[in-house]
Amino acid sequence: MQRPALRTIASFLTIVCFATISFGIPCPQNNGEQPRWVTLRINSLVRAAYAAYQNEKSEASYARIVKQFDSAIRQCRLSQDSDFTDRYGNLIEYLRLLSLAQTGDHELGFEVTDKEYFAETAPYAAIPDFLLAPQFLKAVSRFEGLARAKAMLREMNAQRAPDDQLIFFSYSSRHLGTPDNRNSFRRLLIVLPGNKQKDIPEQWVQFGIADPGRPHSVRNISVVAIRPAANNTNNIYFKDYFRTYHRNGSISVKGRWELGEGDDNCVSCHKSGVLPIFPVAGSVSRNEMSFVDQVNQRFMNYLPARFDKYLDVTKFGPGLGSNRSDAQLSSAIKSHSARLRTCSACHEPQQLNPLNWPMDQTIISSFGKGGRMPEGAVLSGYERQQLYNQLVRDYFATDDSRPGVLKSWLMDSAEGR
Numbered sequence: 001m002q003r004p005a006l007r008t009i010a011s012f013l014t015i016v017c018f019a020t021i022s023f024g025i026p027c028p029q030n031n032g033e034q035p036r037w038v039t040l041r042i043n044s045l046v047r048a049a050y051a052a053y054q055n056e057k058s059e060a061s062y063a064r065i066v067k068q069f070d071s072a073i074r075q076c077r078l079s080q081d082s083d084f085t086d087r088y089g090n091l092i093e094y095l096r097l098l099s100l101a102q103t104g105d106h107e108l109g110f111e112v113t114d115k116e117y118f119a120e121t122a123p124y125a126a127i128p129d130f131l132l133a134p135q136f137l138k139a140v141s142r143f144e145g146l147a148r149a150k151a152m153l154r155e156m157n158a159q160r161a162p163d164d165q166l167i168f169f170s171y172s173s174r175h176l177g178t179p180d181n182r183n184s185f186r187r188l189l190i191v192l193p194g195n196k197q198k199d200i201p202e203q204w205v206q207f208g209i210a211d212p213g214r215p216h217s218v219r220n221i222s223v224v225a226i227r228p229a230a231n232n233t234n235n236i237y238f239k240d241y242f243r244t245y246h247r248n249g250s251i252s253v254k255g256r257w258e259l260g261e262g263d264d265n266c267v268s269c270h271k272s273g274v275l276p277i278f279p280v281a282g283s284v285s286r287n288e289m290s291f292v293d294q295v296n297q298r299f300m301n302y303l304p305a306r307f308d309k310y311l312d313v314t315k316f317g318p319g320l321g322s323n324r325s326d327a328q329l330s331s332a333i334k335s336h337s338a339r340l341r342t343c344s345a346c347h348e349p350q351q352l353n354p355l356n357w358p359m360d361q362t363i364i365s366s367f368g369k370g371g372r373m374p375e376g377a378v379l380s381g382y383e384r385q386q387l388y389n390q391l392v393r394d395y396f397a398t399d400d401s402r403p404g405v406l407k408s409w410l411m412d413s414a415e416g417r
Helices: 004-023 034-054 056-075 082-102 114-125 134-140 143-158 286-301 334-340 361-369 381-396 405-411
Strands: 167-172 186-192 202-208 220-228 234-245 251-255
Touching: 034 056, 034 082, 034 381, 034 405, 056 082, 082 405, 114 220, 114 234, 134 143, 134 251, 143 167, 143 186, 167 286, 186 286, 361 381, 381 405
Parallel strands: none
Antiparallel strands: 167 186, 186 202, 202 220, 220 234, 234 251
């Protein structure tokens, strides 16, 4: 049995521990206390983001820290402090957007609710009726029917004008499974030309294709729509659909969100709007290889990409791209230090958009270690691994003496405005 004094001490320590976890360090009492107060929380935020980037199991902890940091700023009324907002305006807005994406009705990560987004963008991201015809859906829903589906698309092209031809090919993705089946990598991509004069967006409609002998194991259909906007930019819209296979053999298609099956943060993967296609070697037939080049050229014509009124990606700060001097780099990659700085040369708002947090680890690592980034670099697998590791460390570093890209921007966010 514990002595009364020990029980009292234990209870006191429990209360103190709980208070520390719940409330953290008290609000800064003056401007002189603000930098340390902010630094401690930025360090926690960046470390949590890095953990979530590396392992999705850490996402719950990351979301909790985002919420706590955002709440602390509001509870301490720092957003009403003109000196604080002048210096940390980008931090306040960054936390607002990160917090918004954690709410149940903003899974897409946009400024408006998912319901509003899908309602307002429905005219652009709807699947065309001819791709929902029962015969086509039946053919495209299994690997064994893929040849028939392509034959039907060729028949459609025979009835279409030369400048309205569908571009299509099947391939296997190098890195991404479908939203409904992470082990499914086969795709049929169909690009539908748009018409700027009639305000008809160009569309990339992608069907997940089941592996041989596994019908109905893939449900996803993704649509990315590209609509020309002002100042030679393009607005990009997204929507995922799921197929439902009924017992009578019929197939229905409905939005993933409308089916109540959630959704994903679009821009965490689609920083550049549309993603270029880099198929698994040998997965595209010889007579379709030219179509891969065609659609990737179209991708370049969609830049710079914007997300209409729904999100301003510049509010997430600069992206990957080393901020280290050559003297601070590991000896293994000093000879390639210029490559570390080329990411931000292309991935900036007027081109491919920054590769900033939130971002998808699978895509970044696949492009970097798989030989697609930096563009034109001839490096060994070991060198690519080293470059990738350095870029990620340089982005998420929290050392006070050598802060990384993200912390540097958050700590001195007034400079980025």
